[in-house]
Amino acid sequence: MKSIKQYEQMKNRRGKLPLHVYLAYLLVCTFLLTGVSFSRYISSASGNDSARVAAGLVAVNHDETTTMEMDRAGGDTVQTRVFSFSVSNVQSEVAIHYDLVLKLDQFLPNGVTISLYKNDDTNPLGTFSADSTQLSVPNAGVFQAGVYSTDQYKLTFQGDFDIIGQDYDRVVNISVKAEQID
Amino acid sequence: MKKANGGIYLWRVLFSLVLGTILALPTTVTQSKYVWQDDIQVNLKITYAGQIITSIQPEGHPSEFWVQDLTNIQATPTADGLVLTAMEGYMMPEFITVKIGQTIFSVKTDGTEHPEGITFDATSGLLSILESLIDENPGGVTVSAVAVYKTIPAAEEPTIGVTPAESDSSTQEDTNLSSTTTTESDKFTETE
Numbered sequence: 189m190k191s192i193k194q195y196e197q198m199k200n201r202r203g204k205l206p207l208h209v210y211l212a213y214l215l216v217c218t219f220l221l222t223g224v225s226f227s228r229y230i231s232s233a234s235g236n237d238s239a240r241v242a243a244g245l246v247a248v249n250h251d252e253t254t255t256m257e258m259d260r261a262g263g264d265t266v267q268t269r270v271f272s273f274s275v276s277n278v279q280s281e282v283a284i285h286y287d288l289v290l291k292l293d294q295f296l297p298n299g300v301t302i303s304l305y306k307n308d309d310t311n312p313l314g315t316f317s318a319d320s321t322q323l324s325v326p327n328a329g330v331f332q333a334g335v336y337s338t339d340q341y342k343l344t345f346q347g348d349f350d351i352i353g354q355d356y357d358r359v360v361n362i363s364v365k366a367e368q369i370d
Numbered sequence: 371m372k373k374a375n376g377g378i379y380l381w382r383v384l385f386s387l388v389l390g391t392i393l394a395l396p397t398t399v400t401q402s403k404y405v406w407q408d409d410i411q412v413n414l415k416i417t418y419a420g421q422i423i424t425s426i427q428p429e430g431h432p433s434e435f436w437v438q439d440l441t442n443i444q445a446t447p448t449a450d451g452l453v454l455t456a457m458e459g460y461m462m463p464e465f466i467t468v469k470i471g472q473t474i475f476s477v478k479t480d481g482t483e484h485p486e487g488i489t490f491d492a493t494s495g496l497l498s499i500l501e502s503l504i505d506e507n508p509g510g511v512t513v514s515a516v517a518v519y520k521t522i523p524a525a526e527e528p529t530i531g532v533t534p535a536e537s538d539s540s541t542q543e544d545t546n547l548s549s550t551t552t553t554e555s556d557k558f559t560e561t562e
Contacts, residue, residue: 213382246406254410255413256414257416258417259417269414284404345414347416356415356418358414364410365407366405366406
């Protein structure tokens with residue numbers, strides 16, 4: 189049985205929390221707010237214009253002509269078209285790495301190849317295979333913080349009219365996905 | 371008493387929340403990450419069947435590959451194709467026969483019907499053939515047509531019975547041939 193004194197002490201302590209409970213409150217609140225801060229800023233843009241800068245991170249420039257035409261009439265049997273584009277970091281204060289993802293709307297027909305080259309490399313970064321509509325190049329480039337740099341790319345389209353037997357239309361979507369390095 | 375205790379709890383929670391916010395502020399700035407994306411769309415357009423014969427003897431084909439079997443029709447190769455013009459006193463037959471390899475195609479000269487890959491412009495007289503059609507049917511190309519003699523209405527022609535210089539016995543034969551050609555052309559595409 190509790191004495192009157194003990195009862196009074198308990199009564200006085202009610203309304204006062206121990207220190208570890210305060211710290212627990214604090215920790216929970218801090219985690220909550222920090223968790224929100226981890227959310228990333230995402231911006232997306234359609235690059236039909238010649239240059240685009242988003243959040244001061246990366247700029248993509250490309251050839252004005254975005255339609256590659258091959259015509260059997262009046263041309264060579266094997267024809268090549270080149271689409272050039274570049275990725276630069278516009279002196280961003282953060283280090284950045286980026287991936288390239290190329291997607292075709294349909295499989296390529298026989299006799300047509302599409303390859304991606306970086307800078308002056310003679311070997312392609314990748315080539316669309318006959319049974320694939322996606323070409324991914326993870327970590328295609330890295331930009332150091334505060335150092336301006338530009339990567340040049342060439343997308344080559346080659347058609348062999350000894351193999352091609354009809355008209356074709358294809359769409360290639362090039363995505364440059366950049367992310368700040370931790 | 372209970373009310374007072376509840377108020378104290380609330381203030382304590384609010385105080386922790388504010389303090390937590392202050393502590394989290396630097397973290398918010400330093401741990402933000404930027405993700406960015408840009409898309410470029412590139413179109414590839416391949417035209418295979420757009421090539422037409424620009425001459426009756428295009429490059430890569432020997433002259434004997436092409437045969438013109440035309441009667442009272444003048445054929446003029448141009449940059450756009452072969453222009454067929456009926457000679458004076460004649461008009462184009464209803465059909466032109468184009469034999470490519472072993473396949474015979476009939477082309478209406480009024481431009482209303484033509485097989486795929488062959489066209490005839492009634493206004494200009496331009497006959498065009500896709501090269502792919504020739505590639506698919508090897509063995510040479512023969513263009514045949516016989517002009518039809520223009521019959522002049524009696525009311526407008528006072529000198530009835532006088533035949534033009536061209537309308538000799540061979541002309542009559544030509545007309546018959548033309549008729550035969552037309553009959554053969556009843557089937558749109560005929561394979562021998």
